[in-house]
Amino acid sequence: MKPIVLITRKVPEIARALLQEAFELIEWMEEEEPAPRSFLEKWIGEVDGLYCLLTDKIDESLIARSNRLKVISTMAVGFNHIDVAAASKRGILVTHTPEVLTETTADLAFALILATARRLVEASVFLREGQWKTWSPMLMTGQEVYGATLGIIGMGRIGEAVARRASGFDMKILYHNRNQKPEAEMRLGMAYAGLEELLQASDFVVVLAPYTQETADMIRKEQLQLMKPSAILINVARGGIVNETDLYDALQKGTIWAAGLDVFDTEPVPLDHPLLTLTNVVTLPHIGSASIQTRMQMALIAAQNLMKGLAGERPNFVVNPTAWSDVNTGQGKE
Known part of the structure; x- marks a missing residue:
């Protein structure tokens, strides 16, 4: 049988x-x-x-x-x-x-970096709603990706794959991880940093850590306040790592510039979730590995x-x- x-x-x-x-x-x-x-x-x-x-x-x-x-x-x-x-x-x-999903998820993380930095979703809606009347010098201006500082929280396979992509944009790469990885530092041209240092120095922060008791609520009000007002937070790991209430407040008040989220505390995310009301957030339905x-x-x-x-x-x-x-x-x- x-x-x-x-x-x-x-x-x-x-x-x-x-x-x-x-x-x-x-x-x-x-x-x-x-x-x-x-x-x-x-x-x-x-x-x-x-x-x-x-x-x-x-x-x-x-x-x-x-x-x-x-x-x-x-x-x-x-x-x-x-x-x-x-x-x-x-x-x-x-x-x-x-x-198997390392490269696909890294692609998605970098897509969110570009989409948030250049306001792609917001600009597309702007056009489709008929708001585009003429070219103007500061219309839909965003943040530079080339030459910026990228901070990666969680340096596993996906973290290394994101770092490889960042090197093509001549980005300075910092990472924070449970364990330091000297060989990967040499190979990928990146530097280890404490969490506070990484948050303060980075133009883009990508969360790739696994969800554990230690990483739950790792990014909350105190951490968001350390980031630059021009910084962008990307989360393609798990929703519970970033405190969504604190993130909403930070985005609304201009503590940070934008966020790209593929994951949420509750999935599917409720349509009345406050984060969905913000134009400086790119939201996706957990499609990190969806090729x-x-x-x-x-x-x-x-x-x-x-x-x-x-x-x-x-x-x-x-x-x-x-x-x-x-x-x-x-x-x-x-």
Whole structure:
């Protein structure tokens, strides 16, 4: 009898075909709507594997309902939507899809730098609303990107990819990270800085840190006040890293010049959110990895992680390697 896998959303057919060949599937077939909690609770105790997305909250109470679950595979780099500790306690492997979306997300981060600096969205609306009457010297003037100082918070793969793009604009690059990276500094021509120093010196600040207890609310009123009045904040990491109330106040009062946001505390962001009323904010619906090629690769990697884990092989991208050790030593399940 084939193992049973629960899929929480309609996924690309190339990945679904692989899964269908290897497993019996229980699927939530909507593409635009996440599986309701009742659906997850109904089936989680009947399956060997779970294929989920970052929109699914896989918390301790849900995991506790699982009787035979062995692998949770998320089609995402981030995994803060999964209670990894609860999974590890029960010997359940958690896997994700890093690396593949590095370049695509870096492209999006730099697109936000350019869009905010040159007021592209605002200018497009200005034209479409018929407000463009004539050329004038200071019409829709923005900030220079070439030769500016870029501060990157979180120097992982995506941070390095953004730094490589910045070098083509002859930008001075600062970075702040848990650990200093001397080799990357030499290779990318960048310098390490404390958070305060980075915020004070940068014309653009790009947030790329993972969401953790330490990074929650990392950028709030005190940090925003350190930034230049001409500075621009870009967040393509997770919404909870930037305090949205404080950011709104800073943008409204001119504490900073603009912001580009691909992520929010609540997603989808409510349409009455104050940030959506500001013209100096470019807002996107969490599309950091949204190129066709990247999303296809993510779907395939998530499927392959699941297939390897349920076949007793170590998946390529395991979040909780201690759970793998426990499984292979007969420990882990309560």
